[in-house]
Amino acid sequence: MKPTGKDVDPQDRAFGRRVQRLRKEQRRTQTELAARLGKTSSWMSQVERGIQPVQRMDLLQQIADELGVSVQQLRPGVPADGSGPSQQPAPLSLSNDLDETRRLISGHPALQTLLDSPGPEEVRSLEALSSDVDDLWELTHAGRMAQVCVLAVELLPELERTARTAPDENRAELFLLLSRTYQALSAAFVRQGEADAAWVAADRAIFAAERSGDPLHVCASVFRMVQAFVRLRSLGQAEHAAQTAIDALGAQEVRSSAALSVLGSLHLALALVHARASARAEAKGQIAKARSIAAELGENRNDFNLEFGPVNVEIQAVSAAVDLGDAGEALDIGLAVDADGLSPERQGRLLMDLGRAHAQRRHGGEALDCLLRAEAIAPETILTHQAARAAIRELVLIAGANASRDLLELAERADALD
Numbered sequence: 236m237k238p239t240g241k242d243v244d245p246q247d248r249a250f251g252r253r254v255q256r257l258r259k260e261q262r263r264t265q266t267e268l269a270a271r272l273g274k275t276s277s278w279m280s281q282v283e284r285g286i287q288p289v290q291r292m293d294l295l296q297q298i299a300d301e302l303g304v305s306v307q308q309l310r311p312g313v314p315a316d317g318s319g320p321s322q323q324p325a326p327l328s329l330s331n332d333l334d335e336t337r338r339l340i341s342g343h344p345a346l347q348t349l350l351d352s353p354g355p356e357e358v359r360s361l362e363a364l365s366s367d368v369d370d371l372w373e374l375t376h377a378g379r380m381a382q383v384c385v386l387a388v389e390l391l392p393e394l395e396r397t398a399r400t401a402p403d404e405n406r407a408e409l410f411l412l413l414s415r416t417y418q419a420l421s422a423a424f425v426r427q428g429e430a431d432a433a434w435v436a437a438d439r440a441i442f443a444a445e446r447s448g449d450p451l452h453v454c455a456s457v458f459r460m461v462q463a464f465v466r467l468r469s470l471g472q473a474e475h476a477a478q479t480a481i482d483a484l485g486a487q488e489v490r491s492s493a494a495l496s497v498l499g500s501l502h503l504a505l506a507l508v509h510a511r512a513s514a515r516a517e518a519k520g521q522i523a524k525a526r527s528i529a530a531e532l533g534e535n536r537n538d539f540n541l542e543f544g545p546v547n548v549e550i551q552a553v554s555a556a557v558d559l560g561d562a563g564e565a566l567d568i569g570l571a572v573d574a575d576g577l578s579p580e581r582q583g584r585l586l587m588d589l590g591r592a593h594a595q596r597r598h599g600g601e602a603l604d605c606l607l608r609a610e611a612i613a614p615e616t617i618l619t620h621q622a623a624r625a626a627i628r629e630l631v632l633i634a635g636a637n638a639s640r641d642l643l644e645l646a647e648r649a650d651a652l653d
Contacts, residue, residue, distance in 0.1 A: 248366070336387045343395075364394065375423045378426065394412055398443075410446040414447060421463060454497045458504055478505065481505065496532065497541065499528035502522075502524045507551065526548050550585045569585060569589045583612040586612065587616050591626045594626040603639070606623065617645075630646075631643065
């Protein structure tokens with residue numbers, strides 16, 4: 236049975252969208268392209284909607300030839316030697332996975348729309364655009380940054396343009412989708428160590444959320460900006476941004492579950508800021524407030540893709556303890572956490588911090604095991620995080636001539652030997 240709706244694989248949906256865009260650019264109908272491939276127009280329609288996966292290399296090559304592009308342009312991650320579609324995400328390329336997206340947001344994706352009187356263009360439905368934004372977040376949580384870039388470069392200009400030209404009754408919802416898109420990009424840039432780009436994306440997310448009229452999305456966007464400030468080591472700005480949003484939300488007499496998720500996440504962000512500033516009492520105080528909110532919430536949720544809940548609070552408690560040098564406390568908390576229900580990013584972060592805690596206690600074998608497991612789940616967590624690289628470097632120094640091949644190879648991949 237073919238997938239439908241939410242069951243569609245994001246990669247198949249992105250592939251279908253690229254096929255559709257290229258076909259329309261060439262002013263060809265589905266029937267015409269299908270006939271050239273020896274297929275039916277119904278089959279072609281299902282491919283473009285992502286419902287019909289295309290995995291056979293010969294058929295991928297045939298479609299690419301018809302559209303005048305390479306197979307890799309249609310489906311990133313396919314080996315260039317033609318051996319068949321990759322069954323695993325493409326290897327992480329920290330230097331360029333998001334470069335095209337970074338260039339895109341360095342300008343204004345809708346500037347031409349603002350300057351010109353827009354002519355008639357095909358506008359996709361809100362449902363289709365919303366599905367793409369959901370896919371973008373799924374790819375971000377999974378750490379599939381090459382696919383994030385491909386989807387964002389196509390989706391962002393379309394949303395920027397459509398939000399400004401749509402009828403008034405649809406404009407708020409479109410600006411909300413635009414905010415969610417920029418929030419996803421900010422999260423992705425943070426994970427890649429691109430803090431300045433994350434700041435730009437978060438700022439645009441705040442603006443779009445305000446245009447949508449959704450104050451909780453404004454606060455969720457502020458959370459993304461705090462993460463960017465922390466990566467930039469601008470702790471004063473991070474503290475001010477987080478505290479301002481906390482004060483505003485805390486003043487509300489009635490708070491929904493979604494509002495509690497945002498408020499709890501902001502307390503966790505502020506705990507991170509204080510931990511990085513070695514403010515022990517303040518960091519622990521923010522963790523305690525987040526624990527209280529998580530207990531009130533009573534479940535792990537993913538409102539605004541924040542993954543807030545009791546488990547994530549404990550993951551952040553581990554991180555804060557390690558930053559404060561409390562390795563024993565971090566291990567006591569972290570080894571009792573079951574993060575299997577959370578995203579690869581959260582699981583990888585927990586393992587990375589456990590590795591750092593073991594390294595602080597000179598548990599070389601346990602530290603390496605945790606760091607390697609973190610790398611397997613979420614590579615960028617290890618390869619772009621300065622604290623992880625510092626822990627790896629320390630392990631190499633401690634081991635000296637007895638450093639294992641696994642440790643040395645990890646240090647080389649993380650560029651931790653210089």
